Amino acid sequence: MIELNKIYNMDCMEGMKLIPDKYFDLAIVDPPYFKGPNKRKYYGRTVNKLNIKRRNYEVIENWNVPEEDYFKELLRVSKNQIVWGCNYYDYYLGPGLIIWDKVNGESSFSDCEVAYCSMHNKTKMFRYMWNGMMQGKSISEGHTQQGDKSKNEVRIHPTQKPVNLYKWILMNYAKQGNKILDTHVGSASSLIACYELGFDFLGFELDKDMYNLASKRLSDVMNQINMFNEI
Structure with missing residues (x-):
């Protein structure tokens, strides 16, 4: 058994x-x-408007689109699931949507x-600005741009999602004491949200x-919070 x-x-x-079986609550x-930027031949700007050179995504391998066996295994190990990009997969999961x-x-x-979303049969929406340097102010004011861009999240992954998106998910779909699984960690936004809200988690990242x-x-966030707690 691997560690949480x-x-x-x-x-x-x-x-x-x-x-x-069913070890993870969510x-x-x-x-x-x-198949990844290296397959579709689009990488975006080499240098952004702030003159910051982005990572060469061409070298990222293992962008394997999951097939039926992945989804069956995911449903085996978890009681509930939230799966981004469900509209792109051939495998039908259910009617519930976020x-x-x-x-x-x-x-x-x-x-x-x-x-x-396996936890309801309706469609729910969360509004949070996420377009380059234009990022949401807070979970409750996600439609408003963050006034201080120095507080923006640093983007390290081409399909990165904001930490506040995962915090909203956890606040609405998880209970304290739940164990959370992320099979494709990417930028670790999901795990940062788990750590900051006090959830046990496990993540896998192949690249x-x-x-x-x-x-x-993730380590920088954990160390910063631990240092703050000590003070």
Whole structure:
């Protein structure tokens, strides 16, 4: 059995084999729904408007779109599931949906993202601005732009989601004492939200470079909070 409150650099399919049936109360996952920037030949700007060079996403491998065996294993190890990108998969999970309105304005990117939610049969929406340097002010004022851009989250992954999105999910769909699983950690936003709200978690990330970046990001938050508690 693998330990909680860690990220493992391994294939989630191998990792889930080590997990008992229904061990996790909630799985919040964001699997790849395309073959990666290196497959679709689009990487965005090399240098952004602040003259910051972005990571070379061309080197990210293992953007494997999950198939039926992944979803069956996910349902085996977790009691409930929230699965981002459900509208892209051939595997039907159910009618319950969460819509994340990204308050994109005139952006050429998608106006929203869709997740399957096993905990209801309706559609619920969360509004939170997420477009480059334009990020939401707070969970309750997500439609309003963060006034101080120095407080914005640093983007380390091409499909990164905000920590506040995962906090909203946990506040609405998890109970204290629940164990949370993320099979595709990416930037570790989900795990940061778990740690800051006091949930036990487990994460898998296959790409070695992304695993290192995510581990550092999570570790920095954990160390900062621990230092604050000591003071």
